[in-house]
Amino acid sequence: MFTALIADVCTSDNQVRFYGPVIELQERQKLPVVIDGDTTFVTLAPGDSVRVLGFDRRTSHQDILVETADGNRGKLDASQLPIRQLIIEGKHKGDTVVRLVPEYSGATVHKYLATTSKGEELKLRADEMVPLVEKWTDLNLDNIASTSVATRKGLEKMSGKTLADIEQKYGMAYNILTGRDSTMKAGFRIYAYGSDGRPYRPAITFDSEGKATKFSYQPVTGKANNRWALAYAPLAGQITDMPLTRVLTRSSSYTMPSDTGKPVPWYLYIAVVAVLAGGLAWYCLTPSLAVLLIGWLIAYPPVFRLLSNKTLKVIIYVAAAAGFYCWAIALMAWGMYWFMVLPILPVSYYCVRWATEYLSDCQPHERCPRCKHIHTIRFDHDEVTGTKYMKGKDIKRDKLLSEQDEKYQSWLEVTTRYTDGTRVTRRENVRDHKRRHRLYSYIDYEVTYLVTFYLDYYICSCCGYEETDTHLTRKEVDRQEVGMHTDIESHDVY
Numbered sequence: 001m002f003t004a005l006i007a008d009v010c011t012s013d014n015q016v017r018f019y020g021p022v023i024e025l026q027e028r029q030k031l032p033v034v035i036d037g038d039t040t041f042v043t044l045a046p047g048d049s050v051r052v053l054g055f056d057r058r059t060s061h062q063d064i065l066v067e068t069a070d071g072n073r074g075k076l077d078a079s080q081l082p083i084r085q086l087i088i089e090g091k092h093k094g095d096t097v098v099r100l101v102p103e104y105s106g107a108t109v110h111k112y113l114a115t116t117s118k119g120e121e122l123k124l125r126a127d128e129m130v131p132l133v134e135k136w137t138d139l140n141l142d143n144i145a146s147t148s149v150a151t152r153k154g155l156e157k158m159s160g161k162t163l164a165d166i167e168q169k170y171g172m173a174y175n176i177l178t179g180r181d182s183t184m185k186a187g188f189r190i191y192a193y194g195s196d197g198r199p200y201r202p203a204i205t206f207d208s209e210g211k212a213t214k215f216s217y218q219p220v221t222g223k224a225n226n227r228w229a230l231a232y233a234p235l236a237g238q239i240t241d242m243p244l245t246r247v248l249t250r251s252s253s254y255t256m257p258s259d260t261g262k263p264v265p266w267y268l269y270i271a272v273v274a275v276l277a278g279g280l281a282w283y284c285l286t287p288s289l290a291v292l293l294i295g296w297l298i299a300y301p302p303v304f305r306l307l308s309n310k311t312l313k314v315i316i317y318v319a320a321a322a323g324f325y326c327w328a329i330a331l332m333a334w335g336m337y338w339f340m341v342l343p344i345l346p347v348s349y350y351c352v353r354w355a356t357e358y359l360s361d362c363q364p365h366e367r368c369p370r371c372k373h374i375h376t377i378r379f380d381h382d383e384v385t386g387t388k389y390m391k392g393k394d395i396k397r398d399k400l401l402s403e404q405d406e407k408y409q410s411w412l413e414v415t416t417r418y419t420d421g422t423r424v425t426r427r428e429n430v431r432d433h434k435r436r437h438r439l440y441s442y443i444d445y446e447v448t449y450l451v452t453f454y455l456d457y458y459i460c461s462c463c464g465y466e467e468t469d470t471h472l473t474r475k476e477v478d479r480q481e482v483g484m485h486t487d488i489e490s491h492d493v494y
Contacts, residue, residue, distance in 0.1 A: 014147035014171030014253045020052035020139050023066075026082050031066070033074040033177045035187035036203045037218050040177055042072045050081075054141035054254065055131055061102070061109035062126040065141060065174065071184065073176035077102055077109060078126070085114070085129040088261025092122060097129055130261050142255035145223070146191045147171025149249055149333040152217065154241035155192045155202060162210050169246070172253050182208040192217060193240060193333060197231025199223055226332040239329040248286055249334040284344055287327035288351035290319040295355030301372040309359040309367055316359075320352045363469045364458040371463035378461060382454045382471075390449050394479070398441040401486065405493070406435045434493040441486050448478035 025048050030041040044050070050066040053073070062078035078085070079100035087095045099115040103123070114124045130136065148170040158166050163186055167173060173186035184206040191199040200217035207213045230236050239245060256268075285292070294316055297303045304312060328341045358366040364377045411427040418424070456469045 014250050016053055016167065016172035017139060017254065018051065018053070019135075020054070021133055022049050022051050023081050023083065024049050027080075029076065029080045031068065031072060031074045031076060033072060033175045033187075035175050035177060035185055036216055042068065042074070042177070044068065050076075052081075052083075052133065052139065054139045055133075055136055056141045056143065057126055057130075057257065058143075059127050060111065060125055062129075062131075064131075067176070071176055071178045073173065073186075075174075078131070079109075079112065084132040086132050086261060087114075087116075087122075087124065087129050088259065089128040092116065092120070093261075095120075096132065097122075097124070127259060130257075130259075137257055137260060138254065140255060140257040142252055144189065144251045144253065145220075145335060147189050147251055147253060148246055149191045149240055149330070150193070150246070151237045151240050152192045152194050152200060152202075152215070153237065155190065156215050158204075158212055159215070160211050160213075162212070163204075163206060166204065166212065171250065182210075184210070191220065191223075191333060191335065193230055193237070195231065195237075197227035197229070197236075199333075224332070224335055224337040226336075226338055229329070229332055229338060233329060236329050236333075239326050240333045242326075245326070245330045245333070248282070249330050283331075284347040285351070287323035287344060288320065288348050290323055291316055291348070291351050291355045294319065295351075295357075298355070298358055298367065299374055301374075305372050308369065309361060309365070313356050313359050316352060316355050320348055324348050363467050365467065368460045368463065368465055369467075370465040371460060373460070373462045376460045376462045377458050377465070377467065380457045380459045382456045384452060385455050385470075386453045388451045388453070389477070390451050390474075392447045392449060394445040394447050396443045396445065398443050398484070401439040401441055403439070404437045406437065408433050408435070432494075435490055436493050437488050437490045439486055439488050441484055443481055444483040444485060446480050446482045447476055450475045450477050 025044055025046055027046055029044045031044055031050075033040045033042060048068065050068050052064055053067055054065040056063040056065065056075065063075040064078055064081055064083070065073070065075050066081075067073045079102045085097035085100070087093055087097060096117040097114040098117050101113040101115075102109040103111045103113060109126075112124050112126070114122045114129070116122065133139075150170065155170070158169070163173065163176075163184065166186075166188075170188060170190050173188050175187035177185045179185075185203060186206070187203045188201070190202055192202045193199055194217070199220040201220055203216045203218070204212050205214035205216070230240070294304075294312070298312070307315070324344065327344065328338075331341055332338055358374050360366060364379075366377075367374055368376055409430055409432055411430040413425060414428050415423055415425045452473045452475075454471050454473070456471060457466060458469065459466050
């Protein structure tokens with residue numbers, strides 16, 4: 001689980017990938033750049049080149065994230081670029097598409113009218129074809145809501161930093177608009193929380209020297225409403241801005257596509273399982289990492305030699321509570337509903353139980369109070385400290401005196417009320433039962449025991465630390481009948 005957790009965190013990559021192909025445009029195009037809810041179209045002339053940064057493949061349409069030579073960044077429809085496509089489904093599977101013409105449903109591309117290299121015209125959805133670009137699967141964009149989380153106050157501390165600095169810290173900008181005076185404005189997929197606990201999408205303006213000078217925000221809608229927690233919970237803003245929170249909640253900008261048109265290798269199934277395990281470990285175990293680390297280090301005596309069992313338990317309890325609280329804030333900032341955090345509680349509880357397994361104060365101690373080694377205190381010998389005769393009682397069933405069966409019925413009573421106000425009550429699911437009652441006689445005894453008391457000595461095999469405990473044994477020496485009584489035992493036959 002630890003390996004899966006580390007792998008999940010380390011493989012989350014929200015940085016832009018610049019190794020996509022450079023495509024030369026054959027026709028005049030307009031590149032839409034969407035920032036602060038406003039769309040600006042950048043005119044691209046035939047012969048201009050754009051670098052492909054990623055493919056956003058939906059069911060109906062395919063968008064391609066590109067960057068122009070002068071730094072503008074936005075998405076073009078697949079039909080706007082001379083990139084050939086390979087059909088991966090249907091009877092034309094394996095054919096090459098050389099031209100796409102979008103068909104719209106409202107303002108959205110619904111399908112494509114595709115022309116193949118054989119001159120055939122087909123209607124295709126985006127998920128029925130893949131781009132014929134080397135390593136396109138490495139450029140498959142994940143349609144994530146955010147690459148990172150922050151507060152508006154924390155994000156604005158990046159004032160004076162460059163675009164590269166901000167992308168390195170918070171993830172790639174998906175839209176960039178450059179000005180003639182070398183200024184620039186970039187739109188990010190960051191959840192930047194205000195003092196009201198609401199998430200905002202930031203846009204950052206850079207001056208002619210490439211330094212961030214202005215921050216503007218658009219409210220994010222359709223997201224889990226955790227405003228009450230993120231606005232009023234103590235230290236919520238500081239937790240959201242912690243570097244560790246940013247690392248643990250960052251989301252990958254790219255992902256492996258589910259449909260590539262090729263047979264799925266067996267090892268990819270293992271990779272999927274590993275990713276799921278990593279995600280589960282990330283979700284459940286992250287708040288207990290400190291607790292688990294302490295529990296693991298307890299097995300190494302020098303680490304906590306100066307700490308008693310009681311002190312260690314207090315530290316573990318505090319670490320568990322603080323870890324859960326910080327992780328709950330981080331997950332809510334990441335976009336989870338508050339109630340989705342609750343399943344982590346039992347996991348944290350069992351992690352605490354595991355970590356404190358050797359810290360019980362019961363004697364003999366599992367962790368030596370002096371040398372702090374585990375399982376080194378063992379039984380050495382015992383001594384008799386006294387004996388005592390004690391009396392007790394015992395009961396023994398003797399014989400069956402009588403037996404009687406009782407029959408009864410059970411049913412479900414249903415009442416129906418009609419529109420005219422009348423009510424009809426009837427019995428449903430009527431069942432017959434039989435219960436058997438047996439009368440037994442019992443013999444009462446007074447028993448005398450010889451009780452022996454012992455003092456047990458336990459000694460640590462590492463340091464010689466000695467501690468004691470007690471136990472007793474009981475031996476019956478006399479039994480006398482003092483009376484009899486009767487009692488009824490009942491059970492259902494059917």
